[in-house]
Amino acid sequence: MFIKEIEFVNFKSFGRRVKIPFYEGFTAISGPNGSGKSNIIDGILFALGLSGSKTMRAEKLTDLIFNDAKSKQPEFAQVTITFDNSDRKAPVEADEFEISRKIKQTKSGYYSYFYFNGKAVSLTEVHELLGKAGVTPEGYNVVMQGDISQITAKMSPTERRKIIDEIAGVSEFDEKKQKSLAELDIVKEQIEKIDIIVEEVK
Numbered sequence: 389m390f391i392k393e394i395e396f397v398n399f400k401s402f403g404r405r406v407k408i409p410f411y412e413g414f415t416a417i418s419g420p421n422g423s424g425k426s427n428i429i430d431g432i433l434f435a436l437g438l439s440g441s442k443t444m445r446a447e448k449l450t451d452l453i454f455n456d457a458k459s460k461q462p463e464f465a466q467v468t469i470t471f472d473n474s475d476r477k478a479p480v481e482a483d484e485f486e487i488s489r490k491i492k493q494t495k496s497g498y499y500s501y502f503y504f505n506g507k508a509v510s511l512t513e514v515h516e517l518l519g520k521a522g523v524t525p526e527g528y529n530v531v532m533q534g535d536i537s538q539i540t541a542k543m544s545p546t547e548r549r550k551i552i553d554e555i556a557g558v559s560e561f562d563e564k565k566q567k568s569l570a571e572l573d574i575v576k577e578q579i580e581k582i583d584i585i586v587e588e589v590k
């Protein structure tokens with residue numbers, strides 16, 4: 389599974405509609421300082437609801453709506469991410485699917501909506517779907533500026549090991565192993581009880 393395209397509408401520096409294609413494997417984006425490269429990462433965090441533990445660079449959500457101070461600020465911003473799902477990593481029976489988020493400003497405040505293939509869904513549903521494909525708010529699917537120095541210089545070897553396990557998918561098996569061992573203990577206890585009863589009956 390990989391991101392195939394991101395569409396921005398009035399999001400941060402992307403006034404109006406801007407589509408950015410991505411390719412399988414590796415896509416590098418270069419540009420002058422302040423041209424909006426990091427805004428693309430903010431768009432990914434925003435659209436996929438991953439900003440719980442990673443920080444989008446905006447004081448409030450409405451700062452994400454395009455504002456050039458020359459014209460009236462648009463009422464909404466939207467980011468749509470199209471995933472290539474030909475490997476079926478996500479539990480969606482289609483070669484591609486879309487996750488989108490819109491923020492709408494009104495006089496009384498703002499509203500935020502998530503969509504899966506154009507249908508309104510909750511943030512929990514987005515997280516459940518992405519979680520099955522290994523994309524989680526706590527994960528390292530999006531590596532922020534500063535994460536690398538944090539990992540290499542500030543973390544203990546045990547903390548670093550945890551991250552490597554998580555990226556390699558080992559932690560998922562550790563959890564399953566712990567669960568199975570706990571179940572095994574219960575079964576062993578039951579066998580011991582049954583053995584005692586069998587002995588008594590004899």
Ligand code: ATP
Nearest residue numbers: 400401421422423424425426427451452453454455
């Ligand atoms: P650098 O290479 O310096 O890290 P960058 O290419 O990553 O830069 P960003 O930080 O993504 O650039 O973009 C910063 C630009 O986005 C600034 O020029 C800022 O004015 C603009 N910007 C941020 N929010 C908005 C907004 N709501 N409306 C319009 N422009 C915005």
